[in-house]
Amino acid sequence: MRFTGTEDYVATDDLTVAVNAAITLQRPLLVKGEPGTGKTELARQVAAALKVPMLEWAVKSTTRAQQGLYEYDAVSRLRDSQLGDDRVHDISNYIRKGKLWQAFDADERVVLLIDEIDKADIEFPNDLLQELDKMEFHVYETGETIAAKHRPIVIITSNNEKELPDAFLRRCFFHYIKFPDAETLAKIVEVHHPGIKPALLTTALTQFFSVRDQQGLKKKPSTSEMLDWLKLLLAEDLSAEDLKSDPSSALPRLHGALLKNEQDVHLFERLAFMARGGR
Incomplete structure (x- = not known):
């Protein structure tokens, strides 16, 4: 065996x-x-x-x-x-x-x-x-x-x-x-969401790892949460451009699939506030 x-x-x-x-x-x-x-x-x-x-x-x-x-x-x-x-x-x-x-x-x-x-x-x-x-x-x-x-x-x-x-x-x-690297995670995504557009996958992975790497995050999103997030993106028929559409917001689209507590949501809201110059 x-x-x-x-x-x-x-x-x-x-x-x-x-x-x-x-x-x-x-x-x-x-x-x-x-x-x-x-x-x-x-x-x-x-x-x-x-x-x-x-x-x-x-x-x-x-x-x-x-x-x-x-x-x-x-x-x-x-x-x-x-x-x-x-x-x-x-x-x-x-x-x-x-x-x-x-x-x-x-x-x-x-x-x-x-x-x-x-x-x-x-x-x-x-x-x-x-x-x-x-x-x-x-x-x-x-x-x-x-x-x-x-x-x-x-x-x-x-x-x-x-x-x-x-x-x-x-x-x-x-x-x-170990948490999978971008290449391995892309293979996992292909198993669960075959045929996903390369541009959407690349942008989504970039945003996902940006969220995971954020200092001060209480709970890092997991592989399963990444797959759930992609499922929502595909269900909403969002494109790579849609994910990039609001550069002033530090929160990714449909972030509820990735961020699972209010402290982490507030962290990204503060980052967005500072990115706008505190206005």
């Missing part, structure tokens, strides 16, 4: 090397990068390229590691026992399989995405160390050990909101997705 990218996903050489290295080493691939740089989409595209199913475990602040293994529904069992239901005699009826169990139990190799692991409690990664390392876990209620039939390709994403434990990092192959 080797990943070389897909028609729908522009993968840089260093990213494809990272994916294939993780597959060869049979280690989880830990992917970091700015929000909107395609970390989650990477897992979907790896699954599509390798023609294997994908399971997605979206981590939240309340997510516990145990939920990825299984959950025992003691409340339902108690209720059924009070109602005289025969199901209570088989405790397995009250075991809910988590995403790791589903991945381990699959009849073929799967891609398992653990998305935004840094949202959970700091102990969350440590609680998964043994399971991800040995690819097995014990179910205490039934006494059985669940071992992976086929070792899944594990892709873990992080937005770097909090530091991950060293012991966890040691078990992963790490890759940081």
